[in-house]
Amino acid sequence: MNGRPALDRFLQTDPRDVGCAEAMDALAVYVDLVAAGAPAEQRYPGIAAHLRACGPCGEDFEALLAVVRDAGD
Amino acid sequence: MIPVNSVVDEVPARLDPESAEWVRVLAVAGPQREAALTRLHGTLLRIAQREVRRRAPRLQITGPEVEDLAYQAAADALIAITGKLGQFRGDSRFTTWAYKFVIIEVSAKIGRHFWRRPAVPLDAEDWDRLPDRFGFEPARVSEWRDLLAALRRAVDTELTARQREVFVAIVLNDVPLDAVALRLGSNRNAVYKMMFDARRKLRAALAANGYLDHDDSRRS
Numbered sequence: 001m002n003g004r005p006a007l008d009r010f011l012q013t014d015p016r017d018v019g020c021a022e023a024m025d026a027l028a029v030y031v032d033l034v035a036a037g038a039p040a041e042q043r044y045p046g047i048a049a050h051l052r053a054c055g056p057c058g059e060d061f062e063a064l065l066a067v068v069r070d071a072g073d
Numbered sequence: 074m075i076p077v078n079s080v081v082d083e084v085p086a087r088l089d090p091e092s093a094e095w096v097r098v099l100a101v102a103g104p105q106r107e108a109a110l111t112r113l114h115g116t117l118l119r120i121a122q123r124e125v126r127r128r129a130p131r132l133q134i135t136g137p138e139v140e141d142l143a144y145q146a147a148a149d150a151l152i153a154i155t156g157k158l159g160q161f162r163g164d165s166r167f168t169t170w171a172y173k174f175v176i177i178e179v180s181a182k183i184g185r186h187f188w189r190r191p192a193v194p195l196d197a198e199d200w201d202r203l204p205d206r207f208g209f210e211p212a213r214v215s216e217w218r219d220l221l222a223a224l225r226r227a228v229d230t231e232l233t234a235r236q237r238e239v240f241v242a243i244v245l246n247d248v249p250l251d252a253v254a255l256r257l258g259s260n261r262n263a264v265y266k267m268m269f270d271a272r273r274k275l276r277a278a279l280a281a282n283g284y285l286d287h288d289d290s291r292r293s
Contacts (some may be wrong), residue, residue, distance in 0.1 A: 003209030003217060007224070008285055011206065011276035013269055020262035028165035028173045035169075054265055056180060056250050063127075063176045067120050068169050 014053060018046035023057050027064060035068045092167035110151065117175045118147040124179045126289055132183055132249075133190060141181050150175035184251030198241055200225060206234075206244060220284050227278035236271040239264055 023030075030047050034041035041048040051058045088096065098109045121143035129139050161170055173259045186193070203209075209217045228237060239257075241246040248256075254264040278283040 003204065004285075005206035006207040007220075011227075011272045011285070013273045013276070013277070016167075017269065020260075020265045024173075024177070028169040032165045032169050033171075052150050053269075054250075056261060057265075059128075060173075060176050060180055063179075064169070066126050066175055067176070068166075071078065071168065 005035055012053075014049040016046045017049045019050060020054060020057050023047045023050040024053070024060070027057075027061060029053055031061065031064045034065055035072065077228055088163040089166060095167040095171075096158065096161060097240060098157065110155070113154070113171065114147060114151050117150050117172070118143060120172055120175050121146040121150070121179055124176060125183070128179070128183055132187065134183070134186060136187070138282075140180070141232075142186065146175055146178035146182050150178045154179070180251055184249060185257050187249055187252035188256065197246060202245055202247075222278070223282055223284050224275065225277055227275045231274045231278050232271050236267050236274075239267045240271050243268060 026044065026047055030040050030044055030051075033043065051061045075238055095109065095113075098105050099113075100106075117214075124139070125134070125139050125143045125146070129135065134142065146148060148170075150171075154171045161167060164170075203221055204211065204214075204217065209221070228240060239253060242253045242256075243250060250264055250268070254261050259263065276285060279289045
């Protein structure tokens, strides 16, 4: 039953998760750090936890990071 | 014509040169500002077009709707950027800060667009979709039947009415979180928090009954 790990991952919650509002407030700072190769996840573990768990915020993060990386090429 | 943000009375001292130039030009009325707004709008529009096109197939958005959404997102992002220019303190590059607004506008507009699709139920409950949702194989139903039955019981007994409504919409009916928030007159943060609490409760219930391990504080 290979669905168990997927269900388990879906139900996992990280107590460091800061939620959408705080993650979105700091998104530009976080993206600049990631784009620069800085340790964004270590500096902002609560935001990293949220972006892993929240589909919409994770998608916004990936989209903004792609834009910034393209602009830097 | 987009009004000048009168709150911007000085350029924050720690900005990188490019960001400082954007703030300086956008804060003062005149031809330089108009040219900068035109340039910024063009960039926002390209970002919006790319992002809407990337998300469009999954969301069944086609034809002129793609362009309409992109134009609306770029226009609203430009208004948000100029209106909030006084809040920009240089913690990030100006362009990253500005581009965030157009990404957020695209997400918001796609959430609204979702409800234009016919017959999307918020509260219909098709529990038969649950196995496929998590990749349980039909041929091995005897191995997961009890687990999913326990999950369904936990949904019924552990969640509040609102948490249950949100769980059903997102997990069973595959409604995007932003669209759920819109329909409930709520926002992304509040709906995410409801789902966060629901997930924690459901996992605790399944762990208490031996269906999952007791490690719900595990950090990934």
